[in-house]
Amino acid sequence: MSTELNREAAWLDYCWHCSSIDTVSVDITAGDAYLQRTSLEYAITQTVEEFKDLLNDNIESSFDLAGAYLSYDFYTIELPTDQEAKIIVEVTNGSLVHVDIMPGDCALRGTIGTRSLDCLYGFKCEVYTTQANVAELSGEYRIIISGEDVKGTIKAFIGQEVCSDSFDSENAPFCSEVGSWKWSGESDSATQKDDYAEYLYETIQPWFEFEYLQSAVCGQNELPDKTEESLKKFACQVAFPPCSDMGYGQLPDYDVCTDIEESSGVTFTQAGFDELNCNHNYFTGGVVWVGPGDDDAPIKKNDEQNSTPAADLLLILLIIPILVIILIIALIIYFVTKEPATETAQQMDYIKN
Numbered sequence: 602m603s604t605e606l607n608r609e610a611a612w613l614d615y616c617w618h619c620s621s622i623d624t625v626s627v628d629i630t631a632g633d634a635y636l637q638r639t640s641l642e643y644a645i646t647q648t649v650e651e652f653k654d655l656l657n658d659n660i661e662s663s664f665d666l667a668g669a670y671l672s673y674d675f676y677t678i679e680l681p682t683d684q685e686a687k688i689i690v691e692v693t694n695g696s697l698v699h700v701d702i703m704p705g706d707c708a709l710r711g712t713i714g715t716r717s718l719d720c721l722y723g724f725k726c727e728v729y730t731t732q733a734n735v736a737e738l739s740g741e742y743r744i745i746i747s748g749e750d751v752k753g754t755i756k757a758f759i760g761q762e763v764c765s766d767s768f769d770s771e772n773a774p775f776c777s778e779v780g781s782w783k784w785s786g787e788s789d790s791a792t793q794k795d796d797y798a799e800y801l802y803e804t805i806q807p808w809f810e811f812e813y814l815q816s817a818v819c820g821q822n823e824l825p826d827k828t829e830e831s832l833k834k835f836a837c838q839v840a841f842p843p844c845s846d847m848g849y850g851q852l853p854d855y856d857v858c859t860d861i862e863e864s865s866g867v868t869f870t871q872a873g874f875d876e877l878n879c880n881h882n883y884f885t886g887g888v889v890w891v892g893p894g895d896d897d898a899p900i901k902k903n904d905e906q907n908s909t910p911a912a913d914l915l916l917i918l919l920i921i922p923i924l925v926i927i928l929i930i931a932l933i934i935y936f937v938t939k940e941p942a943t944e945t946a947q948q949m950d951y952i953k954n
Contacts (some may be wrong), residue, residue, distance in 0.1 A: 652677040652743060655688075655757040662755050666698070666748045676744040676755060677705065680730055684760040685785075685848035688744070690718070690726040695751025697721045702728060705741035713737045720753070725787070729763075732849055764844035768795070775799040776837035779830060784841035785850030791841075798840035802833050808872040813865050827864035831857055843885075855879065855887030 653662055655678045666672035680686045690700050702716040714737040720726035730738040746755065765788040767781040772788075773795035786794065809832065810824050824832075835857050842850030858879040862868050869877040882888045 650675050654678070655744070655755065656759065663752070664698075664746055664755065665752045666695075666746070666750065668750060671747055671749055674746045676746070678742050678744065678757050680739045680742055681759060682735060682739040683847060685732075685735075685763050686730045686738070686760075687758045687763045687848075688728040689756045689758075690720045690746065690753065691724075691755075692720055692722040692751060692753040694753070695722060695748065698746050698748035698751050698753060700726060701743075701745040701747075703743055703745075705743050714739075714742070758848075760848040761844060761846065763848035765791070768841060773798075773837075773841070775802075775833070776841060779834040779837055782841070783844040785844045785848070786842070794840040795837075798833075798836040801839060802836040805836070805872070805874065806832050808874070809861070809865055809867050812867040812871050816866065825864050828861055831860040831864065835861060851885045853884055855884040858884050858887065 650673070652675045655662065655676050662676065664674040666674065678686075678688065688702070690698065692698055698720050700716075700718040700720055702714075702718075703710045704714050716728055718726045718728070728738075744755070746753075761783070763785060764783040765786055767783055768776060768791045769781065770777040772791040775795050776798050784794075806824070806829070809828065813824055813828070814822065835853050838853035838857065842852070843854075845851055858869070858877070862879055869875065869879065877883055880888055
C-alpha cells in the first residue's frame, strides 16, 4: 500500500502482520481549511507485488529501486536441507539497500532463521546455509530488498553451484603448482586466497625445517621435496577449501597431514602447531572426534582400514581357549608329578623307622 504524498509503504504477503513496517499510510486531501469541517476525504492505493523465485526464474536478478523515496523488491527461495546455499546481494549504483530474509511461514518469523542486512555499495552481502546453520536456514524463505534510488543484483546458488571453478596459474600462481580443485568461495578472490596460502606456507615451513635439521644425518640441509610439496598443498587447501558434492567447504585432507609428518619425521606438535596434529579432528577423512576419554590413537590409513574390530575380536576368541587348554595341561602335570613324590617320601620315612 502506498500514498500519493510521501510514498511510504508497507510490504504485505498472505500474513501482513509479519511486516516490520506494520503501519498503513494514507493520503489525506483536506480541501478548504474550515475550522467547522468535521470530515476529511482520503484515498488508499493498493499494489499487489509477486515474489520472484530466485532459483526457478533466474539465478541472477536485478533490482532498480528508483526515486527519492523508499521502494521495495520481493523474492522467494527454497533453501535445501542437504546442500549448501548462498545468497549474494550487491549494490551496483547508489548507496545501500536493506535486506530482510525470513521464513515464509509466519509462525517461524522472529524465532529462527531471520536475517537483516544493510548492503553498502562496493561490498557483497553474503548469506550462507552451512552444516552448522542448515537447521535454521531451510525451507521456503522470503527476501525483501528496500532502498531509495539504488540498483543492484541478487543471486542464489545451491549445492556445487556455490563452489568456484578450479583456480589456475593466472589467478593463483602459488597454489596451481600443487594441483587444482573446485573450492568454496568467490572466484574473484582467488588472487587474495593464493597470497594467503603462500603466507601460511612461509609461516609453517621454517618450523618444520628447523626440527628436521636437528635430527637430520650429515649432509642434509633442507626439507625433503615430498615435505615441501605437502606443506604447500596443506596451505592451499586451507586457503581454497575443497568443495564437497553438497557444496560445503572442507578442511584439508588427512592424507596431506600424514604425508608431511611421515616424509619429514616431524609432527605438527613438534613444529609448534599442536592444534593441527594429525590425530585431531581438524582434517577431512581423519579422526572424527577427539574428546574426554580418547587416547588420540592415530587413525589408520585407507589401505590399512580393512582390519576391522570384528577380525580382532575373532583372534582374541581363538587365543583364549588355547590359553585355557595350556593351563589345564599344566595343572594335570603338576598334580601327577606331585603324587609319586609324596608316596616316595612316605616310603623313606617307613624304612628309617
